[in-house]
Amino acid sequence: MKIIIDAMGGDYAPDAVVAGVVDAVSQFDVRIALIGIQDKVEAQLKKHSYRPDKIEILHAPEVVGMEEPAITPVRKKRQSSISLGINYLKEGKYDAFISAGNTGAVVAASTLTLGMIPGVERPAIGLCVPSLKGPSFLIDVGANTDPKPTHLIQSALMARVYAKAVLKRANPSVGLLNIGTEETKGTGLEKETYKMMAEQVPNFIGNVEFNEVYMGKSDCIICDGYAGNLVIKVSAGLMEAAGQLIKREVKKDFFAILGAMLMKSRLEHIKKLVDYSEYGGAPLLGVNGIVMISHGRSSAKAIKNAIRATMHEVELNILGAMSKL
Amino acid sequence: MKIIIDAMGGDYAPDAVVAGVVDAVSQFDVRIALIGIQDKVEAQLKKHSYRPDKIEILHAPEVVGMEEPAITPVRKKRQSSISLGINYLKEGKYDAFISAGNTGAVVAASTLTLGMIPGVERPAIGLCVPSLKGPSFLIDVGANTDPKPTHLIQSALMARVYAKAVLKRANPSVGLLNIGTEETKGTGLEKETYKMMAEQVPNFIGNVEFNEVYMGKSDCIICDGYAGNLVIKVSAGLMEAAGQLIKREVKKDFFAILGAMLMKSRLEHIKKLVDYSEYGGAPLLGVNGIVMISHGRSSAKAIKNAIRATMHEVELNILGAMSKL
Numbered sequence: 261m262k263i264i265i266d267a268m269g270g271d272y273a274p275d276a277v278v279a280g281v282v283d284a285v286s287q288f289d290v291r292i293a294l295i296g297i298q299d300k301v302e303a304q305l306k307k308h309s310y311r312p313d314k315i316e317i318l319h320a321p322e323v324v325g326m327e328e329p330a331i332t333p334v335r336k337k338r339q340s341s342i343s344l345g346i347n348y349l350k351e352g353k354y355d356a357f358i359s360a361g362n363t364g365a366v367v368a369a370s371t372l373t374l375g376m377i378p379g380v381e382r383p384a385i386g387l388c389v390p391s392l393k394g395p396s397f398l399i400d401v402g403a404n405t406d407p408k409p410t411h412l413i414q415s416a417l418m419a420r421v422y423a424k425a426v427l428k429r430a431n432p433s434v435g436l437l438n439i440g441t442e443e444t445k446g447t448g449l450e451k452e453t454y455k456m457m458a459e460q461v462p463n464f465i466g467n468v469e470f471n472e473v474y475m476g477k478s479d480c481i482i483c484d485g486y487a488g489n490l491v492i493k494v495s496a497g498l499m500e501a502a503g504q505l506i507k508r509e510v511k512k513d514f515f516a517i518l519g520a521m522l523m524k525s526r527l528e529h530i531k532k533l534v535d536y537s538e539y540g541g542a543p544l545l546g547v548n549g550i551v552m553i554s555h556g557r558s559s560a561k562a563i564k565n566a567i568r569a570t571m572h573e574v575e576l577n578i579l580g581a582m583s584k585l
Numbered sequence: 586m587k588i589i590i591d592a593m594g595g596d597y598a599p600d601a602v603v604a605g606v607v608d609a610v611s612q613f614d615v616r617i618a619l620i621g622i623q624d625k626v627e628a629q630l631k632k633h634s635y636r637p638d639k640i641e642i643l644h645a646p647e648v649v650g651m652e653e654p655a656i657t658p659v660r661k662k663r664q665s666s667i668s669l670g671i672n673y674l675k676e677g678k679y680d681a682f683i684s685a686g687n688t689g690a691v692v693a694a695s696t697l698t699l700g701m702i703p704g705v706e707r708p709a710i711g712l713c714v715p716s717l718k719g720p721s722f723l724i725d726v727g728a729n730t731d732p733k734p735t736h737l738i739q740s741a742l743m744a745r746v747y748a749k750a751v752l753k754r755a756n757p758s759v760g761l762l763n764i765g766t767e768e769t770k771g772t773g774l775e776k777e778t779y780k781m782m783a784e785q786v787p788n789f790i791g792n793v794e795f796n797e798v799y800m801g802k803s804d805c806i807i808c809d810g811y812a813g814n815l816v817i818k819v820s821a822g823l824m825e826a827a828g829q830l831i832k833r834e835v836k837k838d839f840f841a842i843l844g845a846m847l848m849k850s851r852l853e854h855i856k857k858l859v860d861y862s863e864y865g866g867a868p869l870l871g872v873n874g875i876v877m878i879s880h881g882r883s884s885a886k887a888i889k890n891a892i893r894a895t896m897h898e899v900e901l902n903i904l905g906a907m908s909k910l
Contacts, residue, residue: 327767392826405764405772439730439814440652447730447811470818474826486772489764490812491819493795498820501717501799502827509851516851522844526834 261289261574262354263567267296267304268323268341269361270558277360278304280563285314287564290571293354295320295345320344326556330364334372342366346373349549355574358541358566360554367403367544367553374549379585382407383546384415384485385553386422387492393476397423397432401488401542409453412436412482416461417585418545419480425576427479434461435468435478437487443467449484457482540565543573550579586614586899587679588892592621592629593648593666594686595883602685603629605888610639612889615896618679620645620670645669651881655689659697667691671698674874680899683866683891685879692728692869692878699874704910707732708871709740709810710878711747712817718801722748722757726813726867734778737761737807741786742910743870744805750901752804759786760793760803762812767792774809782807865890868898875904 265281267274274296281292282305291314294301298319305315322340324332333343342361346369349357359366363385371383384400399419404411416434423432436454438446443454443466450467457464468477473491483491510516520527540562541552550573554566573579590606592599599621606617607630616639619626623644630640647665649657658668667686671694674682684691688710696708709725724744729736741759748757761779763771768779768791775792782789790803798806798816808816835841845852865887866877875898879891898904 327765390826390830392829439811470815471822471825473819474822486764487815490795490815494798494816494819495823497796497799498823499827500796501715502824504717506851509854510848513851515847519844519847519849522840522847523835524844526838526841527831529834 261571262291262293263356263358263570263574264293264295264318264345264348264354265563265567266341266345266357266359266361267294267301268320269359270554270556271326272557272559273360274301274304276558276560277563279308279560280558280567281315282308282310283560284564284567285310288568288571290567291315292567293318293348295341295348297321297323318344318348324362324365326362328362328365330362330368332362333365333369342369346370346549346551349551350374356550356552356570358552358554358563358570360556360558360563360566363402363553363556366551370544370547370549370551374547374551376546377548377579377582377585380414380418380546382411382414383544384411384418385488385542385544386419387488387542388427389473389492391474391476395427396473396476396478397427397480398473398488398491399480399482399545400485401492402485403544405484405486405489407449407484409449409456412453412484413456413460414546414585416457416464416480416482418582419482420462421581421585422543422545422578423479425578425581426572429479431463432479433463433465434480434482435465437473437481437483437491438467438469441467441469540567540569543578545582548579550574586896587616587618588681588683588895588899589618589620589643589670589673589679590888590892591666591670591682591684591686592619592626593645594684595879595881596651597882597884598685599626599629601883601885602888604633604885605883605892606640607633607635608885609889609892610635613893613896615892616640617892618643618673620666620673622646622648643669643673649687649690651687653687653690655687655693657687658690658694667694671695671874671876674876675699681875681877681895683877683879683895685881685883685888685891688727688878688881691876695869695872695874695876699872699876701871702873702904702907702910705739705743705871707736707739708869709736709743710813710867710869711744712813712867713752714798714817716799716801720752721798721801721803722752722805723798723813723816724805724807724870725810726817727810728869730809730811730814732774732809734774734781737778737809738781738785739871739910741782741789741805741807743907744807745787746906746910747868747870747903748804750903750906751897754804756788757804758788758790759805759807760790762798762806762808762816763792763794765792766794865892866894868903870907873904875899
């Protein structure tokens with residue numbers, strides 16, 4: 261299996277990306293092409309030891325910044341790691357593309373270069389989120405902030421394929437994220453989507469209210485990209501703030517420090533459940549290729565886990581399964 | 586000071602409301618009118634001892650259900666506790682109205698019965714949320730899900746008055762909740778609002794990204810009611826799930842149980858910081874009267890704290906301060 265990874269993507273690139281790749285190839289049966297500015301990638305690679313047949317470098321002289329418009333790799337920076345990487349993927353010599361770079365740019369370049377799979381009009385980013393009953397698949401977390409009901413139906417059907425293959429749910433249930441639990445709640449978009457889902461989506465269980473996201477009410481939770489982005493970012497910010505608050509409070513008190521030490525292994529287990537870097541990546545679904553979006557703040561560990569998750573998608577032939585929506 | 590409280594509002598009404606009221610009048614210098622179905626309220630009151638001159642009952646034969654349309658108290662149930670309570674407030678014999686009932690119904694009845702204060706076109710619900718730098722004032726958390734930029738400007742100006750008076754910030758800073766930090770980010774609504782805020786709102790610090798809500802980046806955080814509602818409900822759901830997860834994990838391990846016991850006082854302090862029932866209520870701003878919305882799941886403690894917060898608003902003459910926007 262051969263995966264291309266954007267060496268220039270993410271806040272800690274190329275250092276964290278290269279470190280994660282070196283770690284991944286030592287553990288997994290995969291070959292990686294690091295795409296980016298050759299000198300910079302080589303300089304990082306030299307710091308590590310690795311089997312040279314497992315890692316190659318593809319040169320891409322341009323870099324898309326985290327804040328540049330989404331259309332940049334397609335319109336202006338055609339020699340960027342995102343643009344060239346997705347082109348290589350399209351040519352078929354590689355199995356997947358991973359980037360922790362500018363999400364909008366990856367979405368736009370993937371959509372325009374790879375095209376969509378049959379039956380899907382718009383891409384959507386999914387993310388496995390923890391819940392009291394094991395992971396749920398939340399989709400869309402930021403690709404399409406202004407979808408039509410048909411787009412949400414298509415996301416729901418893709419989510420079911422994903423949850424079946426990756427989360428091993430026999431008949432994945434689907435919920436619609438909404439401001440209330442009743443059928444009549446929400447904006448025009450949600451009301452229309454509710455009706456269509458009830459008719460077209462198997463195992464549709466109705467609305468999932470905002471405060472039920474982490475309750476495990478359904479295997480898949482469908483929403484527009486604006487709401488989904490808000491859910492994951494507010495949640496990440498809250499966990500970050502709560503973590504800082506707990507540290508600050510615990511430090512004030514010797515017994516609390518001792519208590520925290522005794523709880524350490526359990527707290528670490530919980531941290532693992534909610535830590536984005538354990539999941540590593542968010543699949544971009546709907547495009548005609550396997551593209552994984554990794555968190556902008558990805559650490560080496562997150563990159564390694566994104567590679568593992570991507571390998572899993574390739575092995576399970578997610579793209580093939582999606583083509584029978 | 587005389588406050589009317591909706592005895593029939595909330596999931597645990599009238600029991601929790603009556604218990605909270607009895608507790609409040611024993612501690613605070615306030616008189617309360619409980620409005621609701623007389624028999625039911627009396628039956629609850631009989632379970633407690635209290636000074637009879639501190640609590641009166643106002644009979645309202647109808648009840649607005651939590652899921653009825655917002656327009657119900659104005660159109661259909663004019664003899665409901667919400668409708669009659671707000672009418673009594675308008676007559677001027679009482680200083681404020683509190684309800685843990687149907688939020689939409691309270692907003693609609695308040696708006697149509699009390700009218701708006703000069704310079705404000707739409708109501709907005711504010712909420713004090715915890716942050717690493719003390720409470721921030723988040724507005725709107727659910728009154729107006731589809732506002733125009735001018736409505737957000739008006740919310741920002743009201744928020745500044747509130748933060749100055751209640752949170753004691755000398756020159757409250759204002760941030761706009763947005764999907765990114767740059768001026769160019771967000772939907773049309775947010776871009777236009779950003780420009781107007783930069784011109785019209787004092788101490789405007791720019792965008793607050795979704796993951797920065799709890800960082801204390803600004804004293805006031807302005808958003809539409811849909812986004813604000815999503816923020817508070819997703820956060821509440823996450824805290825709830827995290828709490829259950831921690832309990833479940835800790836129980837698996839004797840040392841973790843011991844550790845949790847040692848951390849108890851610190852953890853309780855943190856819980857207090859994030860517990861909605863400590864804040865008790867969310868002020869409905871913009872309407873021409875002091876109206877406090879309490880959480881639908883309000884406990885007796887939450888009701889008591891809502892009464893305290895409402896008294897505080899009356900004492901500070903929030904309504905008078907708002908009239909000079």
